[in-house]
Amino acid sequence: MTRAASSQRHAEMLLRCYPRAWQERYGEEFVELLVEDFAERPHWSGRTINVVASGLLARLSGAGLTGRVLDAPDQTRASLAALIASLAMFLALGISMWSQLTIGWQWSAPDTPGTTIAVVAMSVVVVIFAALAVCASGPVIWTVIVAFVRRGARGLGRPVLLTAVGLALLIVGGRHFGNGWPGTGGHPWSHQGMVPGGVAAFSWASTLSITSYWMHPAALLGFPLPEVVWMFTSPLAIGMAVVGSAKIVRRVQLSPRILRVEILLGRLAAIAMALFLMAAGLWTLKGGSGPRGLFDAGAIDRFALIAMTTSLVVALHSLRRTRSFCCAQVTH
Amino acid sequence: MARARITAKDDADPAAGLGTFGRYAGPATLILSSLADGAKHGYALTKDIEKFAGIRLAPGTLYEALSRLEGQKLIEAVPSDDRKRPYKLTAGGAAALRAHLNAQRQVADVGLRRLARSWVAS
Numbered sequence: 251m252t253r254a255a256s257s258q259r260h261a262e263m264l265l266r267c268y269p270r271a272w273q274e275r276y277g278e279e280f281v282e283l284l285v286e287d288f289a290e291r292p293h294w295s296g297r298t299i300n301v302v303a304s305g306l307l308a309r310l311s312g313a314g315l316t317g318r319v320l321d322a323p324d325q326t327r328a329s330l331a332a333l334i335a336s337l338a339m340f341l342a343l344g345i346s347m348w349s350q351l352t353i354g355w356q357w358s359a360p361d362t363p364g365t366t367i368a369v370v371a372m373s374v375v376v377v378i379f380a381a382l383a384v385c386a387s388g389p390v391i392w393t394v395i396v397a398f399v400r401r402g403a404r405g406l407g408r409p410v411l412l413t414a415v416g417l418a419l420l421i422v423g424g425r426h427f428g429n430g431w432p433g434t435g436g437h438p439w440s441h442q443g444m445v446p447g448g449v450a451a452f453s454w455a456s457t458l459s460i461t462s463y464w465m466h467p468a469a470l471l472g473f474p475l476p477e478v479v480w481m482f483t484s485p486l487a488i489g490m491a492v493v494g495s496a497k498i499v500r501r502v503q504l505s506p507r508i509l510r511v512e513i514l515l516g517r518l519a520a521i522a523m524a525l526f527l528m529a530a531g532l533w534t535l536k537g538g539s540g541p542r543g544l545f546d547a548g549a550i551d552r553f554a555l556i557a558m559t560t561s562l563v564v565a566l567h568s569l570r571r572t573r574s575f576c577c578a579q580v581t582h
Numbered sequence: 583m584a585r586a587r588i589t590a591k592d593d594a595d596p597a598a599g600l601g602t603f604g605r606y607a608g609p610a611t612l613i614l615s616s617l618a619d620g621a622k623h624g625y626a627l628t629k630d631i632e633k634f635a636g637i638r639l640a641p642g643t644l645y646e647a648l649s650r651l652e653g654q655k656l657i658e659a660v661p662s663d664d665r666k667r668p669y670k671l672t673a674g675g676a677a678a679l680r681a682h683l684n685a686q687r688q689v690a691d692v693g694l695r696r697l698a699r700s701w702v703a704s
Binding site: 272275276278279280281282283284286287296297300301302303304305307308 | 623624625628640641642643644645646648649665666667
């Protein structure tokens with residue numbers, strides 16, 4: 251391979267650091283510049299770092315998290331999509347944590363006020379999350395249906411399909427593996443559970459992949475094969491549902507009134523996230539291991555707390571940007 | 583060379599100018615200054631800026647600033663068949679650059695005046 255061909259290939263590889271829209275707009279000229287830069291400064295290592303960092307920044311801008319490159323309406327939708335992604339990350343970790351605790355409670359009630367208060371508070375917040383999700387998705391689903399009826403749903407087909415397949419996989423798989431769990435009510439102490447056994451088991455099964463077993467592959471492979479397969483496929487299903495939902499919000503033309511409602515619901519969700527995080531922190535720090543170690547907080551729970559805090563910070567940041575851009579859009 | 587007239591129809595707000603560019607205000611000023619005497623493509627911009635400012639803008643930094651400037655309508659791409667697309671200053675960009683450089687000159691004037699009063703050049 252000649253040096254020119256090698257430079258071209260290297261430049262095209264670096265271009266992949268940028269989001270697709272950026273590549274379509276600036277790709278050709280950027281590759282030209284990189285090729286000329288390679289020829290002039292072949293051994294400058296700072297170029298790769300600079301391009302990778304700029305590409306990451308462009309991706310964050312595209313996700314509505316930084317910069318002010320997008321138009322106001324697009325920026326509003328991008329920030330809402332980022333809010334959905336951060337909420338999804340928070341919920342996946344939070345539900346995983348909560349389901350372990352509620353299933354533990356079915357076997358034996360907690361023996362410390364810290365765990366008791368934490369599980370009750372987390373359960374209340376999960377109900378609030380469910381109500382908020384119904385309220386938030388209703389207007390968006392309605393807008394999408396109207397767009398399809400009026401044949402104005404350009405670019406919405408694939409994200410809708412992605413979301414539907416992801417949710418279907420999650421529901422079918424979650425129910426299948428949840429039904430095989432004793433927490434569904436099939437044991438003599440299920441009456442002492444805080445939440446219906448089926449709900450707890452479904453939540454546990456749908457977040458089964460969030461486990462410290464990934465750090466112990468030999469033990470992981472000791473599980474029945476279908477369960478191992480589900481641990482690989484369920485994160486994909488969650489990812490499909492989240493990416494599809496975020497793309498729908500990016501592409502659907504939401505009215506200013508619906509945007510205002512979504513932002514209000516986003517603010518309520520952020521408050522709920524903060525409450526859930528406080529309860530989870532209380533359990534992790536003051537809960538104790540409980541009878542038979544049923545409520546023991548492990549390293550994965552502490553890691554989840556850090557990741558959930560990060561998700562909350564990203565959600566608040568997205569929300570702040572959504573509000574400001576939405577206001578600018580409505581004002582203008 | 584014909585000088586572009588600045589009209590009230592400009593989309594960009596010269597008062598806001600480069601204030602929203604944060605850490606890209608420096609590269610943006612260099613790019614606008616380079617484009618002030620005519621359209622240039624990416625590589626020509628890099629070489630021109632290196633010549634008059636002694637700074638070599640890295641490719642990622644250059645295009646991050648270019649995309650922001652284009653997003654704010656301070657510059658625009660010139661239609662071209664070549665893969666190297668040139669950019670030119672808009673009237674709003676010229677106004678923003680003038681406002682920014684005037685503000686910088688004011689700071690420089692004050693700094694130099696105070697230095698002259700209190701410090702003797704070695």
